[in-house]
Amino acid sequence: MSELVLYGSYGYTGSLVAEKAVERGLDPILVGRDAEKVTDQADDLGVRARVASLDTVADRIDDAHTVLNCAGPFSKTAEPMVEACLDVGANYLDITGEIQVFERLKRRGPEAEDAGITLLPGVGFDVxxxxxxxxxxxxxxxxxxxxxxxxxxxxxxxxxxxxxxxxxxxxxxxxxxxxxxxxxxxxxxxxxxxxxxxxxxxxxxxxxxxxxxxxxxxxxxxxxxxxxxxxxxxxxxxxxxxxxxxxxxxxxxxxxxxxxxxxxxxxxxxxxxxxxxxxxxxxxxxxxxxxxxxxxxxxxALTAESAVLCAEKTLAGDTPTGYRTPASAFGPDLIxxxxxxxxxxxxxxxxxxxxxxxxxxxxxxxxxxxxxxxxxxxxxxx
Ligand SMILES: NC(=O)c1ccc[n+]([C@@H]2O[C@H](COP(=O)([O-])OP(=O)(O)OC[C@H]3O[C@@H](n4cnc5c(N)ncnc54)[C@H](OP(=O)(O)O)[C@@H]3O)[C@@H](O)[C@H]2O)c1
Structure with a gap:
């Protein structure tokens, strides 16, 4: 169970993240709700694709080690995806910059701690x-x-x-x-x-x-x-x-x-x-x-780099469990x-x-x- 799932991978930023992940030698599974877009993208990049809406995603990512959510607005997608991650025991990363999303996920830190997973939102330019x-x-x-x-x-x-x-x-x-x-x-x-x-x-x-x-x-x-x-x-x-x-x-x-x-x-x-x-x-x-x-x-460009960097560190098991911010997880020199x-x-x-x-x-x-x-x-x- 060492799979990296990219959700929302065919959006503008998700595409940059997917390309960067492949360039860095990762083998992400691309997941999204539009079958044609996600399979075309995966074919282009030579990686695997799965089709899932937020309602069905938990059933499609049970082999995930880490999910990197690029599907925004995160006020709509973060919590359903966190539910799925708690269900399957996968770490959750996203590229939100939305204050209320950070605040809500922070309140779920103890649950994540109990489940042995990391909640690490904000791995893009903001923040x-x-x-x-x-x-x-x-x-x-x-x-x-x-x-x-x-x-x-x-x-x-x-x-x-x-x-x-x-x-x-x-x-x-x-x-x-x-x-x-x-x-x-x-x-x-x-x-x-x-x-x-x-x-x-x-x-x-x-x-x-x-x-x-x-x-x-x-x-x-x-x-x-x-x-x-x-x-x-x-x-x-x-x-x-x-x-x-x-x-x-x-x-x-x-x-x-x-x-x-x-x-x-x-x-x-x-x-x-x-x-x-x-x-x-x-x-x-x-x-x-x-x-x-x-x-x-x-x-x-920075969002793609920093998101993939944080995903790599999480896949390597370097991230403490519970709710984390990028610098509290990896230190001030991460940037x-x-x-x-x-x-x-x-x-x-x-x-x-x-x-x-x-x-x-x-x-x-x-x-x-x-x-x-x-x-x-x-x-x-x-
Ligand atoms: N923090 C930062 O520095 C930073 C940097 C870049 C982007 N962002 C944020 O990242 C998000 C994406 O930006 P973008 O430029 O990539 O936007 P975009 O091109 O519109 O892409 C959005 C992606 O999210 C998917 N999506 C949206 N709502 C969904 C839902 N309810 N269920 C499933 N999939 C959903 C879309 O899929 P469909 O086409 O199927 O709807 C699409 O793949 C935005 O919220 C943006 O503010 C943050």
Missing amino acids: VPTDCLAAHLAERLPEATHLALGCDTSGSLSMGTLKTAIEALGEGGAIREGGELRHVPSGWKTREIDFGRGWRTAVTIPWGDVSTAYTTTGIPNIEVYATFPESTRRTMELQRYLAPLLETRPAKRLLKRLVDRYAEDPSADERADATVYVWGEATSENGERVVSRLRTPHVY LEVPGVERTDENVQAAGKGDGKRADDLGDAETDADAESDATATTENE
């Missing part, structure tokens, strides 16, 4: 780089009480990611405060951040790290930021007023139809060329501050095993140093990643 950065910062500043993470990417999103985001429309934003999840308005805070290629305006987003970084580090106050063009930031603010409309089924159906009609998945050229900048900052009550950064490949990833650290700053200046006060848009002058200013958009 492997940021979770590893969070763990790294917590090691650098063990007394940290506040953690801010951020991501600066100019790439487009897959149609499946857009549809998953539409599912969450109307829920607004989220942060962690005093150890508790707190709902905040969409685009709640704006902050100038030096991601390592000059200052950028970033806003808070409800990313999975609000759940996972707390599990990994225990730091009780967590915010996650991302850069967007000004027009998108304004749309996020507008969402607050449109929330009652956006969370209705008809509005979500309409938006998903628009995605099908007008959106495109990122091309192979886009995936090959992109660099993503990830930033993290931990601060303590007495004003100490540490900053570290990552440069990574494209979001979807450095992904080809093309670099990490840089700034020196520890004592209380007050650099605080309170705005980015534009620095007068140099190309501030070096290793400089100590990572001054920041935050604005609450309430």
Whole structure:
């Protein structure tokens, strides 16, 4: 019983994961609910295929050691697949970034422990780089009480990611405060951040790290930021007023139809060329501050690499049982095993140093990643 099952393998991201798994010498069983798509894909890759919906999947994966679920939105697929994994005694991995999915699977940790399996959601771009950065910062500043993470990417999103985001429309934003999840308005805070290629305006987003970084580090106050063009930031603010409309089924159906009609998945050229900048900052009550950064490949290229890497480690029996986050399972340096990833650290700053200046006060848009002058200013958009 050493089989790796890839569920949702013929979606955009699932296909990248399946190709990467085969390239790395694994022999995955591809499973999905569309017989034609899954058998065609398996024939192309020279691997096995099985047809199963979430209702029937437990009967089709009883030889699985590890299931890697790439079928999203995970708010719909994670729990049925976890049930199946508990039934057959297989480890469960997925590429979700959905806060509520992490929180729900975390509550099932004791069951997984009893069954001797691992629940390891979030092995894609959200959350492997940021979770590893969070763990790294917590090691650098063990007394940290506040953690801010951020991501600066100019790439487009897959149609499946857009549809998953539409599912969450109307829920607004989220942060962690005093150890508790707190709902905040969409685009709640704006902050100038030096991601390592000059200052950028970033806003808070409800990313999975609000759940996972707390599990990994225990730091009780967590915010996650991302850069967007000004027009998108304004749309996020507008969402607050449109929330009652956006969370209705008809509005979500309409938006998903628009995605099908007008959106495109990122091309192979886009995936090959992109660099993503990830930033993290931990601060303590007495004003100490540490900053570290990552440069990574494209979001979807990294997702394929990190998901297969985590699957390999799980197949090798390296993963502790129960609910785990990527960095709590494999340590902060897991991300450095992904080809093309670099990490840089700034020196520890004592209380007050650099605080309170705005980015534009620095007068140099190309501030070096290793400089100590990572001054920041935050604005609450309430
Ligand atoms: N965390 C990260 O960094 C990260 C990175 C990439 C993607 N993602 C997430 O991964 C998910 C997939 O993205 P994508 O771009 O690959 O989307 P996609 O191209 O639309 O593929 C989705 C796949 O999931 C399957 N699926 C969806 N709902 C299902 C259900 N109820 N039962 C069985 N199969 C189901 C689809 O099969 P059918 O065609 O049969 O419906 C398809 O194979 C999204 O939720 C996205 O947000 C996360």
